[in-house]
Amino acid sequence: MTTSQGELLPGTRRALLHRIAVAQAEGRAPSLVAAVVRGGRTVWHGSRTSVDGHGPDENVQYRIGSITKTFTAVLVMRLRDEGLLDLGDPLEKHVSGTGAGEATVAELLAHTSGLAAESPAPWWERTSGGLRPEIADVLGEQPFLHPVGRRFHYSNPGYTLLGALVEKLRGAPWEEVLRREVLVPLGLDRTSVRQEAPHAGGWAVHPWADVMLPEPSEDLGRMAPAGQLWSTTGDLARFAVFLTNGDDRVLSAETVREMHMPAAPAGLGDLADGASYGLGLQVQHRDGRLLVGHSGSLPGFLANLTISVADDVAAVVLANCTSGPLLSVVGADLVRIVAEAEPGIPEPWRPMHEADSPSLELAGQWYWGTNGFALRLTADGLASLEPLSGTGRRSRFRANGDGTWTGLEGYFHGELLKAVRRPDGSVDHLDLGSFVFTRQPYDEGASVPGGVDPEGWRGIG
Incomplete structure (x- = not known):
């Protein structure tokens, strides 16, 4: 039957x-x-x-x-x-x-x-x-x-x-x-x-x-x-x-x-x-x-x-x-x-109702050392951080209402993500459980622990 x-x-x-x-x-x-x-x-x-x-x-x-x-x-x-x-x-x-x-x-x-x-x-x-x-x-x-x-x-x-x-x-x-x-x-x-x-x-x-x-x-x-x-x-x-x-x-x-x-x-x-x-x-x-x-x-x-x-x-x-x-x-x-x-049919993509400027400012490409990551804001109110290519640490984050975000899964589960700002209010870097993410690899304009060699990037002469 x-x-x-x-x-x-x-x-x-x-x-x-x-x-x-x-x-x-x-x-x-x-x-x-x-x-x-x-x-x-x-x-x-x-x-x-x-x-x-x-x-x-x-x-x-x-x-x-x-x-x-x-x-x-x-x-x-x-x-x-x-x-x-x-x-x-x-x-x-x-x-x-x-x-x-x-x-x-x-x-x-x-x-x-x-x-x-x-x-x-x-x-x-x-x-x-x-x-x-x-x-x-x-x-x-x-x-x-x-x-x-x-x-x-x-x-x-x-x-x-x-x-x-x-x-x-x-x-x-x-x-x-x-x-x-x-x-x-x-x-x-x-x-x-x-x-x-x-x-x-x-x-x-x-x-x-x-x-x-x-x-x-x-x-x-x-x-x-x-x-x-x-x-x-x-x-x-x-x-x-x-x-x-x-x-x-x-x-x-x-x-x-x-x-x-x-x-x-x-x-x-x-x-x-x-x-x-x-x-x-x-x-x-x-x-x-x-x-x-x-x-x-x-x-x-x-x-x-x-x-x-x-x-x-x-x-x-x-x-x-x-x-x-x-x-x-x-x-x-x-x-x-x-x-x-019969794989499930995804829900249609829909834009979020609104995005506050401080959060939107964080979206885009970031680097942890030389590892490239993308931070995206999604319509469900979460943020996602994932490698630009290949496998690696990734997580979704929930906004805490005070400008910080808490990791929901993986290596960053429970860890705090926050934007560290300069005196003029612009974003210097992201701090994720002490990891520093910058807009460029080892951005010399950001506060990178250990500093950035003043001679910069170089080849072999």
């Missing part, structure tokens, strides 16, 4: 269907369902085989495992934005007596806390959460395996601690806070901590025979903030829109962009080459594009959410099997198919 809103061309829709059909057949998944989002709305939905006797649509629940972590991270970022915590705070400042209090909030979010990947035996994903009523039962006697903050090591117990942090600062259970602050505002009516009909059953598929075994569906208890949730392609598509654009009822666009930024060292620990981890989001480069999102798994289920912000395309893929199709690859392929077959 495949439905579509008619937003994609027939060839693109067939390519998407072909990709999930291959994934379901070769991965031997009892069912696989997927959705593609573009421009803030679902533009394609497809599925293969059936769930409990009927075709899975955008309202059938699957367990989403560790995508739950991204929801928990959103709650933590809300606390930060409200001033109730700082990402650099050690956990002990807010939740005492855990035995892991030296790890900071940011380190827990980015899996650089040094905590173990799993809780002590028995296998928590197939064991009732009631066996671990206290945080100490989740962390065990030796919670740290690595030095705090030194490397990436994925930690499920780390997100149990973040759930406890949310509960402590909100004075309410994680489940209640999540529903009130995220699920209801975003209209995620089919996302819940326990399965609600219609939902898929979880299956284990025998590795050497085409037979299946039902998997138990456990309540994870204290581990819930790491992997408890059930959801649908419809709800996760709406969540993808939020993770792309933000929603001021939950998190601003600026905070969502902060979650996308790598916060763990790429290629170290158990990260694959070229991959990193942000604040509750996986970050990777694939097919020449930057992808953010999260994967999830619990016995009986696999899940993936992949977003290409630059292409404004996202994909959701869910399956009801313990192992089988590599959904992170499938999700990335669905994004690539749409982005390459």
Whole structure:
């Protein structure tokens, strides 16, 4: 069964269907369902085989495992934005007596806390959460395996601690806070901590025979903030829109962009080459594009959410099997198919409403030493600084209203750009985090640190 809103061309829709059909057949998944989002709305939905006797649509629940972590991270970022915590705070400042209090909030979010990947035996994903009523039962006697903050090591117990942090600062259970602050505002009516009909059953598929075994569906208890949730392609598509654009009822666009930024060292620990981890989001480069999102798994289920912000395309893929199709690859392929077959049409160029003279005076060509840069003012009220040719440091800047600008990305993220003026008011040079940009390479008329040789430029005699 495949439905579509008619937003994609027939060839693109067939390519998407072909990709999930291959994934379901070769991965031997009892069912696989997927959705593609573009421009803030679902533009394609497809599925293969059936769930409990009927075709899975955008309202059938699957367990989403560790995508739950991204929801928990959103709650933590809300606390930060409200001033109730700082990402650099050690956990002990807010939740005492855990035995892991030296790890900071940011380190827990980015899996650089040094905590173990799993809780002590028995296998928590197939064991009732009631066996671990206290945080100490989740962390065990030796919670740290690595030095705090030194490397990436994925930690499920780390997100149990973040759930406890949310509960402590909100004075309410994680489940209640999540529903009130995220699920209801975003209209995620089919996302819940326990399965609600219609939902898929979880299956284990025998590795050497085409037979299946039902998997138990456990309540994870204290581990819930790491992997408890059930959801649908419809709800996760709406969540993808939020993770792309933000929603001021939950998190601003600026905070969502902060979650996308790598916060763990790429290629170290158990990260694959070229991959990193942000604040509750996986970050990777694939097919020449930057992808953010999260994967999830619990016995009986696999899940993936992949977003290409630059292409404004996202994909959701869910399956009801313990192992089988590599959904992170499938999700990335669905994004690539749409982005390459039907690239987005740029918005028409429009001039800005007005430009103040002091800002306009800064536009044009500048030199950092002998490196040429162009500074442009754009209709969105930002300024961009980028190399005149080749690759190099580049950033957009937001005006602060006092003649200075703050970098929004890259090497200059957070750095201050300001025009240094002469006594007559004319611009001598630009100062960007102490870097001096002049109108000519080593302009002898500007205040260049170290001075300019009085004999000037020369050849070899």
